[in-house]
Amino acid sequence: xxxxxxxxxxxxxxxxxxxxxAIDLTVPQGSFFALLGASGCGKTTxxxxxxxxxxxxxxxxxxxxxxxxxxKPYKRPVNTVFQxxxxxxxxxxxDNIAFGLRRQGRKQVGAEVARMLELVxxxxxxxxxxxxxxxxxxxxxxxxxxxxxxxRVLLLDEPLGALDxxxxxxxxxxxxxxxxxxxxxxxxxxxxxxxAMTMAxxxxxxxxxxxxxxxSPEDLYEHPASTFxxxxxxxxxxxxxxxxxxxxxxxxxxVQGVTLRASGEGARVTSGxxxxxxxxxxxRLGTPEVDDDxxxxxxxxxxxxxxxxxxxxxxxxxxxxxxxxxxxxxxxxFEQNTGNRRRFHAGDPVALHWRPEHTxxxxxxxxxxxxxxTEDV
Numbered sequence: 046x047x048x049x050x051x052x053x054x055x056x057x058x059x060x061x062x063x064x065x066x067a068i069d070l071t072v073p074q075g076s077f078f079a080l081l082g083a084s085g086c087g088k089t090t091x092x093x094x095x096x097x098x099x100x101x102x103x104x105x106x107x108x109x110x111x112x113x114x115x116x117k118p119y120k121r122p123v124n125t126v127f128q129x130x131x132x133x134x135x136x137x138x139x140d141n142i143a144f145g146l147r148r149q150g151r152k153q154v155g156a157e158v159a160r161m162l163e164l165v166x167x168x169x170x171x172x173x174x175x176x177x178x179x180x181x182x183x184x185x186x187x188x189x190x191x192x193x194x195x196x197r198v199l200l201l202d203e204p205l206g207a208l209d210x211x212x213x214x215x216x217x218x219x220x221x222x223x224x225x226x227x228x229x230x231x232x233x234x235x236x237x238x239x240x241a242m243t244m245a246x247x248x249x250x251x252x253x254x255x256x257x258x259x260x261s262p263e264d265l266y267e268h269p270a271s272t273f274x275x276x277x278x279x280x281x282x283x284x285x286x287x288x289x290x291x292x293x294x295x296x297x298x299x300v301q302g303v304t305l306r307a308s309g310e311g312a313r314v315t316s317g318x319x320x321x322x323x324x325x326x327x328x329r330l331g332t333p334e335v336d337d338d339x340x341x342x343x344x345x346x347x348x349x350x351x352x353x354x355x356x357x358x359x360x361x362x363x364x365x366x367x368x369x370x371x372x373x374x375x376x377x378x379f380e381q382n383t384g385n386r387r388r389f390h391a392g393d394p395v396a397l398h399w400r401p402e403h404t405x406x407x408x409x410x411x412x413x414x415x416x417x418x419t420e421d422v
Contacts, residue, residue, distance in 0.1 A: 047073075048074040048109040048197055048230070049071055049072060049074050049108075049109065050071070050095070050106075050108050050198055050230060050232070051070070051071050051072075051106070051107045051108075052068055052069065052071075052091070052104065052106055053106075053107070054067045054069060054103060054104040055067070055068050055069075055091065055094060055101055055103075055104035055105070055106065056101060056102045056103040056104050057087070057090050057091075057094060057099060057101055058102045063254050064087045064090045065090050065091050065094070065254050066087070066253070066254035067103070067104065067255075068087075068091065068104075068254075068255060068256050069256075070249060070259075072198075072230060072247075073230075074109075075228050075230055076230060076231075076246045076247060077221065077231045077233065077245050077247075078230070078231065078232050078233065078245060078246065078247050078249070079232075079233045079234075079235060079240075079241035079244065079245035079247070079248045079249070080092065080232065080233070080234045080235075080249050080251055081235055081236070081237075081238065081241040081249065081250050081251065081278075082236065082250060082277075083236055083252075083277070086251040086252055086253060086254065087251055087254040088234045088235075088236075089202060089203075089234055091251075092200050092202055092232065095198070095200060095232065096121070096123060096125050096200055097113075097118035097120075097121050097123075098125075108123075108197055108198065109197075122196055122197040122198070123196050123197065123198040123199070123200055124145075124191035124192075124194055124198075124200065125191070125199075125201075125202060126184075126188055126199065126200070126201050126202065126204050127187070127202050127203075128203040128204060128206040129207070130175070130184060130186070130207075131187065132175040132183060132186060132187060132190075133175070134174065134176055136174070136175075137171065137172055137173065137174060138162075138167065138170050138171050138172070138173050138174070138175070138178070139158055139162075139171035139172065141175065141186055141190055142158045142162070142186060142189045142190045142193055143157075143158050143193070145190060145191075145193060145194040146193060146194070157193055158193065159171075161189035161192060161193045162189065164189065164192070164223060164226065164227070165185035165186070165188055165189045165219075165223065166185070166219075167182060167186065167189070170182065179212075180207055180208050180209075180212065181208060181212045181215065181216055184204060184205070184208070184216060187204075188204075188220075188223065192223075192227060192229070196229070197230065198229070198232060199229050199230065199232070200232050200234075201220075201232065201233040202234050203234060203235055203236070204216075204220070205217065205237075205240060206235075206237075213237075213240070217239075217240055217243045218243075220233075220244055221243070221244045224244075233245060238278050241262070242262035242266070242278075246261070247259065247260065247261060248260065248261070248262055248265055250265065250273075250274050250278065252273050252277075252416070257270070257274055258270040258271065258274045265278055266278055266279060266324075267405075269281070269405060269407070270313055270407075271313075271407065271411055271415070272320060272407055272408075272411040272412060272413055272415045273411075273415040273416035274416065275322055275416070276414070276415060276417035277416030278416075279324065280324070280325055280417075281322050281323070281324060281325075282322065282323050282325060282328070283320040283321070283322050283413045284300055284301075284320070284322075284376070285318070285319075285320065285409065285413075286298045286299060286305065286318075286319055286320075287299045287300075287318055287319065288314070288315060288316050288317060288319055288406070289304075291309075292306060294308065294309060295307065295309070295401050296308075296309055296312055298319070298321055298406075300321055300349075301370075301371070303348075305347040305401075305404065306345075306401040306404070307321065307401055307404035307405070307406055308401055308402040310402070312405065313405070313406060313407050313408060314406050314407065314409070315406070318409035319406040319407065319408070319409050320406065320407040320408070320411065320413055321404060322404065322405045322406065322407060323347075323403055323405070324403065325365070325376075325377040325378050325379040326363075326380075327399045327400070327403040328378045328379075328397050328398070329346075329378075329380070329397070329398045329399065330354075330366065330368070330378055330397060330398075331395065331396045331398055332394075332395065332396070333351070333395065333396050345401070346398040347398065347399050347400070347401060348396055348397065348398050349370060349397045350396045351370075351371045351394070351396075352368045352369060352370050352371070352376075352394070353369050353392065353393070353394055353395070354366055354368055354389045354390065354391050354392065354393045354395055355367050355368065355369045355391060357388075357390060357391055359382075361382070362381065363379045363380060363381050363382060364379075364380050364382055364388060365377065365379050366378040366379075366389060368397060376397065
């Protein structure tokens with residue numbers, strides 16, 4: 046029998062405020078699942094309901110065939126790792142990890158603790174106190190303490206939020222390695238897009254208490270379903286346009302009198318007014334005087350001309366350009382610093398090129414800025 050975690054019409058209200066709004070969600074057994082969203086979107090409240098720390102206003106939570114909606118936290122086959130680690134400072138690393146088993150009355154725990162220390166690569170740290178460890182090491186101890194209880198689901202509440210950027214990236218890879226090795230279901234709550242995309246098999250983007258879009262990191266990034274997802278998950282250029290017809294498998298678009306094309310696969314809307322979207326790294330800059338309407342393989346590209354570079358930022362791996370179009374809208378372009386292309390400067394006239402299959406179309410009635418200015422507290 047599969048042990049999928051299933052949320053059905055799960056709702057949580059605090060007075061007149063609906064924090065989680067009747068969400069339906071299935072987390073497959075053994076998967077690394079991320080709930081991604083900004084502060085106040087309902088992701089942590091959802092996790093707390095699964096953990097038993099918040100009681101749902103409505104809906105059910107099932108794990109396999111077991112309804113755990115109203116179970117006390119300590120009776121649920123789940124464990125939670127928090128951002129704060131919550132380690133006992135007076136206990137050694139070994140005793141912190143053994144704590145859960147000893148509460149169950151187990152006396153012989155040495156072999157299991159040693160196995161956990163090996164798993165989190167802290168085999169030589171069992172006698173130390175938490176205060177003698179780095180932040181990343183403390184996080185690994187908290188993870189081992191949760192895993193030793195053999196939960197059916199491990200809940201991770203912003204577990205890397207207190208770490209610096211370099212260490213956080215190292216721990217992202219470590220968490221994925223550990224999840225793959227133990228084969229448990231991990232449900233990870235985060236506001237960090239890179240974190241979710243690096244580790245998770247499936248990402249659910251939450252906004253205002255609802256699931257905005259659910260899918261693989263690649264699918265969400267390449268084929269966003271809404272302007273919120275397009276802007277929140279990375280950056281997007283969105284230009285107002287109209288679908289005027291079709292050309293084989295491509296949709297024909299009019300953008301300020303310029304004809305562009307888009308793949309039907311990336312289109313959420315196939316007629317009328319649309320937002321024409323393209324990711325900054327998919328766009329290639331060229332000089333206006335060069336006929337560059339085809340890519341390196343000779344395939345036709347979308348082209349916008351009469352543009353001017355207004356800002357240039359060198360960020361190491363790439364150069365980020367801001368380019369103003371004739372109708373005064375500014376788009377962002379990221380180009381890798383391979384050394385094979387000339388670098389443009391502010392004031393240079395340029396043309397923008399990208400392939401039709403990299404174009405996605407969204408509902409024009411949506412706010413083009415949704416998700417772009419979202420900040421987490």
